[in-house]
Amino acid sequence: MTKPQLDRSGVRTSRRERVREATLAEIKEIARRHLVEHGSQGVSLRAVAREMGMTAPGLYRYVSGIDALLVLITADMYDDLADHVAAADASVPEQNTDQRILTSLRAFRGWALEHRAEFSTMFGPRNRLDPDSDITAALEAGRRFGATFFTLFDRLVAEQRFEVPPDDEVPADLASELRAFADTVGVATPNVPLGAVMVLSSCWVRLYGVVCMEIFQHLNFVMADMEPLFESELRGVLERVGVEYRPPPE
Amino acid sequence: MTKPQLDRSGVRTSRRERVREATLAEIKEIARRHLVEHGSQGVSLRAVAREMGMTAPGLYRYVSGIDALLVLITADMYDDLADHVAAADASVPEQNTDQRILTSLRAFRGWALEHRAEFSTMFGPRNRLDPDSDITAALEAGRRFGATFFTLFDRLVAEQRFEVPPDDEVPADLASELRAFADTVGVATPNVPLGAVMVLSSCWVRLYGVVCMEIFQHLNFVMADMEPLFESELRGVLERVGVEYRPPPE
DNA sequence: AATGTTTGCTAACGGTGTTCACTAAAGCGT
DNA sequence: ACGCTTTAGTGAACACCGTTAGCAAACATT
Structure with missing residues (x-):
């Protein structure tokens, strides 16, 4: 024995x-x-x-092969990103929701800037990860990453910080997709209105878009520094959900 | 001879x-x-x-090598995309600006859906294209692609379709970046207000973001069909610039 | 101590990008 | 029409790569 x-x-x-x-x-x-x-x-x-x-x-x-290895480290990288964002979130007094959100989102971009290669494989096209290889690990890690933001978002909804579009303004086909999204992604608050999920999606798309543009260097020869554009989008997003924007320190 | x-x-x-x-x-x-x-x-x-x-x-x-070849065909693909969008634009009566914009943007997504691999290499991370290889050709083609949209956008500005943020609402650092952007990208209208360029950037970021998310399959296990989300973003973007949204045919 | 299991190796196959020396052809000037 | 020069393309070679098959040593269990 x-x-x-x-x-x-x-x-x-x-x-x-x-x-x-x-x-x-x-x-x-x-x-x-x-x-x-x-x-x-x-x-x-x-x-x-x-x-x-x-x-x-x-x-x-x-x-089981090189592709599977990439999937494995992708999961680890999601964990890293999630930790980084969570740490930034935790560095702010718990009651200060506005600052927590602001800090977390900036931490997302910051991590991306310091980990361009990782970010590219995580958020870029799934070139080598496609085959059926246990992508579930990476998915689960990605879910954990999103949870930080969803938790914060839940608070905004609970506090009724912003105007939520009524359900009849959400098209039927979008509604069912949003429902699936809210379920699988695990929005904590039960019965969160679909309009709120719609707003959340829109906000996430904007931030995802601007960070991808920066990391993938799509405006490289057209814009020297992408930070102002990111901050501008950030401001717009926060304004939409009733969170106070503050310019970045120094 | x-x-x-x-x-x-x-x-x-x-x-x-x-x-x-x-x-x-x-x-x-x-x-x-x-x-x-x-x-x-x-x-x-x-x-x-x-x-x-x-x-x-x-x-x-x-x-001069495999990477250079990829850059070459990337330029061709931008040409294709530009042609596709331009053709869609031309299929609408010239005076109908609203419908032209709507059609052109849907054509952008449509092309992406039918050319996933191409789109990924064009708009994804510049993995293999990085080295100094004559990326200018691809850049020029990309510029031509954007021109279609910028032309249409110019009309919106000229027609004063939407509320343009005053210049003093544009942060100084963003202003200089936007100026560089407008110059190199060649916005036709001279002296287009910076606020308008800011709105344009924001709109483009949103559409780029939602299409990238769809093509890169980032919500694959969370959302079955991305079209409703795209249409929702499209609606939001058009609303922002004072263009009438209409649901897609059939 | 004997048995089964896990680990890692060697050898091999087929694929890749790239360089170099070389031939054969095409173009050009007279 | 003849030479000369430029060019297109080949074959061999080098250094990589992913992956499979078979085998031997180390380990764990009985």
Whole structure:
């Protein structure tokens, strides 16, 4: 009988499973560094294996292929982003909803700026992630990321901060989509009006759009600094949901 | 003396140059088909060469590498998109500005839906296009694409369709960026107020955002059909610039 | 101690981008 | 028509890549 230890989640974990978990973590760590250093194209099983003193086929004991590895680290990156945003949110007094939202959204952009390669693989086209590979992990991590914002948004709805479009102003086809969205994404407040979800979607689209434009460098030769445009959109979004905008510090 | 013929642009073109142009066109055509059939990853010099009965090194007489080839076809794709939007625009009576805008914007999304792979390489992260390779061609094509919308937008400004924020509501740092934007992108109307450019940017960000979200499949497991959300954003955008929204036909 | 399981290796196949030396052809000037 | 020059394209080679199959050593369990 070997020494069965307990995971922090209470799962009995043998020595074998622990070392296995460790090497898997090493694989992901190296792969991710290659991602940020050489872009999405620069992640290769052989290079990762080489760096950790292994050969490429050995990695197949841990990962079912290069695409699956990318999905794995994508999930980790969502976790990172979620942590970063949550930390920024937590750095503001809990009752100060306005400042919390402002800070969280700026933290989102800030993380994107400092992690361009990661952001691109997370929010860009799903080129290599498409196959059926366990994308569920990445999805779950993405859901956790969104939760921070949804929680804050719930407060705005509860506090009736902004004018919510009445239900009869939401087209029927959009209504059913929004319902599905609110359900799967897990908006905390039950019976949140569909109009509010519509506003939320619109706000998210705007911020997603402006950050993608910046990271994907779509106005690169047309606009030197994208921060003013982001702040402008941020201001517009916050105005829409009844949150006070304040210019960024210094 | 050989037979010097005249290009339609008036450039003397020898036989050699003509056949050269033809094979370059073939290269791009095949590469693009591979792009739509096998995704961005599935474009390879060797495969293209194989299909046209050549060997890969031969292609280096026409293209300086695989990345440069991708940039080349990206420029072509912008041309295609521009043509598609322009055709949609031209299919509406010239005086009907509202319908022209509505149709053009829907044409943008429609093209994206029917050309997902192309759209992804055009509007997604610039992964393989980054190196200094003559990206100017793609930029120019992108500029032509935007021109259609800017022309229509100019009419809205000229007709004073919507409320333009006064200049003192445009932050100073944003103002200079917007000026650069208006200049390089070539907004036709001289002295177009900066507030109008700000509104234009905001509208474009929203539409870009919602279409990217759809094509990049970011709400795939959360929303079955993205059209209602697009139409909702479209409605909001048009409302902002004083254009009448009409639901899509049928 | 013997048995089964997991891990990692080597070898191999087929694919990729790219460079270099080289041939054969096409164009050009006389 | 003849040479000379430029060009298009080839073949071989190098260095990568993902992935599969078979095998040997390490490990865990009985």
